[in-house]
Amino acid sequence: MQDTGVDLNMNLPQNVPAPEKTCPHLGLSLDPLSLMDYPCAENICYHATPPSSPGEAHQNKFCLEPAHKTCPLFAEVSSKPMPKDISTIRRKRWFHFNIFPWVMGITFVIITGMFYYNWPQIEPNLIVPSLVPTGEQPVIAAIIPITGVSHDEETPTVEISATVTDTPVPTVTSTPVDTAEPTGTATQQSTSTEIPTNTPQPPHALQTPFGFERQYLIHRVLGGETLEWIAKNHGTSVEAIRAANYGMSTSLWEDSMLVIPFNQTDIDGIIPMTAFKVTGEEISIETLAEEKEIHLLQLCQVNDRPHSYVFVPGEWVLIPHLVTPTAP
Numbered sequence: 001m002q003d004t005g006v007d008l009n010m011n012l013p014q015n016v017p018a019p020e021k022t023c024p025h026l027g028l029s030l031d032p033l034s035l036m037d038y039p040c041a042e043n044i045c046y047h048a049t050p051p052s053s054p055g056e057a058h059q060n061k062f063c064l065e066p067a068h069k070t071c072p073l074f075a076e077v078s079s080k081p082m083p084k085d086i087s088t089i090r091r092k093r094w095f096h097f098n099i100f101p102w103v104m105g106i107t108f109v110i111i112t113g114m115f116y117y118n119w120p121q122i123e124p125n126l127i128v129p130s131l132v133p134t135g136e137q138p139v140i141a142a143i144i145p146i147t148g149v150s151h152d153e154e155t156p157t158v159e160i161s162a163t164v165t166d167t168p169v170p171t172v173t174s175t176p177v178d179t180a181e182p183t184g185t186a187t188q189q190s191t192s193t194e195i196p197t198n199t200p201q202p203p204h205a206l207q208t209p210f211g212f213e214r215q216y217l218i219h220r221v222l223g224g225e226t227l228e229w230i231a232k233n234h235g236t237s238v239e240a241i242r243a244a245n246y247g248m249s250t251s252l253w254e255d256s257m258l259v260i261p262f263n264q265t266d267i268d269g270i271i272p273m274t275a276f277k278v279t280g281e282e283i284s285i286e287t288l289a290e291e292k293e294i295h296l297l298q299l300c301q302v303n304d305r306p307h308s309y310v311f312v313p314g315e316w317v318l319i320p321h322l323v324t325p326t327a328p
């Protein structure tokens with residue numbers, strides 16, 4: 001071979017390293033050793049704390065080019081948060097607006113506002129109204145059989161009010177009179193006599209105030225009622241209701257029976273009582289006092305009944321507890 005005296009390797013670079021095209025701190029979120037060769041959000045800069053994606057314009061100018069060495073973040077010795085001007089220069093994304101949650105939220109706010117401003121008109125219709133105190137004695141109608149009549153006659157029924165008095169009732173009796181001489185016909189002679197009788201009193205029912213100096217009624221608790229609501233609608237207070245109910249629990253249960261001091265807010269003089277319903281057969285007030293081991297006079301006073309009164313099945317009775325009776 002002819003020696004031309006020309007070194008064939010003189011055109012190749014000698015000991016010059018090939019320039020790095022991409023930034024060594026750039027990588028994928030799941031594979032830091034790999035990257036996308038085009039600007040995208042998947043390329044993460046691990047020289048920032050926390051690692052985040054530079055803007056696409058910054059990647060195109062620095063990260064994916066040999067000019068990455070001139071990147072302000074690359075020149076930092078220690079990692080630091082990515083500057084805002086680098087992280088925010090990225091491809092714009094369309095904001096996906098979902099209208100359904102907004103519509104539901106606005107509807108909820110409108111309905112809530114309507115309930116808030118109209119609550120005074122809505123509240124009275126949410127709970128079944130109870131007896132509202134008016135300061136007057138209510139008239140409660142009841143059908144009571146008249147006692148003391150002959151078993152051969154049909155027992156009549158009368159409608160009476162809750163306020164009754166003892167009045168003489170005139171009765172008309174018809175007696176046949178036989179004449180001295182038979183005439184073949186019988187004549188009737190009517191005589192009018194006044195026999196004092198006691199007009200029957202109606203039995204105590206729920207929501208019926210009874211008593212003389214102090215009035216009480218028995219209330220069945222409805223769903224959603226509170227002691228404050230019950231006290232407000234019966235002219236009393238929570239303290240008075242608790243004082244009138246013997247052994248009352250702290251919880252208020254639906255369908256439970258409460259003794260309500262009607263139009264009474266002061267607890268002084270209120271007797272603790274329980275509501276009792278007569279079942280089975282009739283029972284006299286004296287017998288009931290013996291069975292419950294309470295003073296007869298006290299039982300008559302709280303129920304506004306005489307000593308000779310007889311309770312009928314289904315009638316409600318107030319049973320006093322541990323209070324010394326006072327003389328009438």
